[in-house]
Amino acid sequence: MFSSTADAQAGKALTAAVITISDSCASGKREDLSGPAVAQFLQELRFEVTVRETVPDDPTKIQNLLIRLAREVQLIVTSGGTGIAARDFTPEATVAVCERLLDGVGECMRAEGTKKTPLAGLSRGVCGVRGRALILNLPGSPSGALESLKAVAALIPHAIELLSGKTEHKH
Numbered sequence: 001m002f003s004s005t006a007d008a009q010a011g012k013a014l015t016a017a018v019i020t021i022s023d024s025c026a027s028g029k030r031e032d033l034s035g036p037a038v039a040q041f042l043q044e045l046r047f048e049v050t051v052r053e054t055v056p057d058d059p060t061k062i063q064n065l066l067i068r069l070a071r072e073v074q075l076i077v078t079s080g081g082t083g084i085a086a087r088d089f090t091p092e093a094t095v096a097v098c099e100r101l102l103d104g105v106g107e108c109m110r111a112e113g114t115k116k117t118p119l120a121g122l123s124r125g126v127c128g129v130r131g132r133a134l135i136l137n138l139p140g141s142p143s144g145a146l147e148s149l150k151a152v153a154a155l156i157p158h159a160i161e162l163l164s165g166k167t168e169h170k171h
Contacts, residue, residue, distance in 0.1 A: 014160060015073040016042050017051035019065060021081040021090050022140060026056040034079040034145040038138065041146060045153060047075065057081050062093035070097070070133035074160050077149065080140030082125040090137050091124045098128030098135060102159070105136065105152050112151035113144065120144070127152075132163045 020026075020035035032054055039049045050073060055061050062081070069076050081090030095101065105127035113120025125137035125148065134156065138145040 013048035014046060014075065014157075016047040016049050016075040016077060017053070017069045017073045018042065018049055019051075019062075019069070019076065019078045020054040020140075021057055021062060021078055022054065023056045023087060025080075026054050033142045034138070034140055037142045038077055038079055038145050038149060041149060042075075042077065045156075057087040057089055059089040059093045059096070062090060063097050066094065066097045066130065066135060070130040070135070074133060074163070075156060076133055076135045077138060078136070079138045079145045082123050082137050082139050084122055084124070088124070091126045094126050094128055094135055094137055098126075098130050100129045102127040102129070102134075105155060108155070109138075109148040109151050113139075113147055116147065123148075129163060134159050134163060 018035050018039045020032045022030070022032065024030035025032040035052060035054065039052055042049055051069060053065065055065055066076060078090055081088045106125055109125060110120050110123055113123065123139050123144070125139060127134070127136045129135070138148045
């Protein structure tokens with residue numbers, strides 16, 4: 001799937017960070033199942049997952065982590081905090097640090113998700129760009145996170161190519 005990217009062709013690993021955003025996982029009250037599942041899927045797509053972290057649903061902590069990671073990796077995938085509960089701040093934190101938003105990516109994830117559950121329409125996950133990094137919010141449930149990531153996986157290599165300055169179109 002990712003063989004079309006110049007980095008993959010050159011044998012250079014694409015880099016990613018997986019961030020679980022959850023008060024209960026950060027405090028050790030619940031096991032994180034989404035983060036490991038997302039990291040494994042990214043590794044299957046030939047990403048080198050260089051960072052795996054869990055943070056509470058705290059907008060400032062989320063923003064600071066996204067800002068730091070955007071300097072370190074090409075793709076940041078968050079899991080959790082995208083719903084409508086009082087402590088779901090992930091989309092707001094992501095929007096606050098992004099220079100540009102990719103509305104179509106979130107729309108694509110929700111459209112695919114509604115094929116399995118009408119509750120997917122309650123997900124507020126966004127996708128955006130900070131510097132040369134792509135930031136993607138996924139739902140917190142393992143199945144929702146993987147389904148959402150799979151729905152947009154084909155878009156990620158081209159987005160990373162564009163962000164790295166490879167903007168020539170092939171005829």
